[in-house]
Amino acid sequence: MKKKSFFYKKAGKLIVIGPTKKEIEKILQALLLIKKTDKKEYWNAQSRMKIIFISNMSGFTNEFFMPEKIWFANKSVIGKNDLPWLASLIIHEGFHATQFKKGKYILPLGNKIELPALRVQKIFLEKIDGADKKKEIESTFKEKYWSKMACDKKSFSYFRHLLDLLENKKINLIKA
Ligand SMILES: [Zn+2]
Numbered sequence: 271m272k273k274k275s276f277f278y279k280k281a282g283k284l285i286v287i288g289p290t291k292k293e294i295e296k297i298l299q300a301l302l303l304i305k306k307t308d309k310k311e312y313w314n315a316q317s318r319m320k321i322i323f324i325s326n327m328s329g330f331t332n333e334f335f336m337p338e339k340i341w342f343a344n345k346s347v348i349g350k351n352d353l354p355w356l357a358s359l360i361i362h363e364g365f366h367a368t369q370f371k372k373g374k375y376i377l378p379l380g381n382k383i384e385l386p387a388l389r390v391q392k393i394f395l396e397k398i399d400g401a402d403k404k405k406e407i408e409s410t411f412k413e414k415y416w417s418k419m420a421c422d423k424k425s426f427s428y429f430r431h432l433l434d435l436l437e438n439k440k441i442n443l444i445k446a
Contacts, residue, residue, distance in 0.1 A: 277446035282316050289326035291446045293348045297322055300357040307397050311361050318364035324348050331425035334363045335433060336370040342429035354398045362391040
């Protein structure tokens, strides 16, 4: 069977993997925006995430894997969102890493997990947009992500599949 091919590029300690160089470049720009806006959040992202893996599937589903510290996102998450939102999403997802212990969530699932991550995401977006420009992060997040992800079982199993391939070195990684 032919190996699946993806591009990759290093960004600090982080490895960004994607179906084309375009998605990888956009993630690098989002990381740069984080670095420019909030150095501490940049180093947080660097230590909380190991790999950002953009799949070759459309759609808005994304999932953070622990203890692997890999964030999987379908390519529309990258292509169809603006840089500030994308940057804030990286911070949000990375924050989930702090809510784990021994590979398990230390809080019950649902709002208890999401609200603190949304708060961190909101603080970051306010740094870009100014605190006066009230962003309804919670509702945007619901509308942009949860509703679109809820019935997307295909992507979740595909992410799992890609993770297996990656761990077994069955993905052909080409330097971008
Ligand atoms: Zn979340």
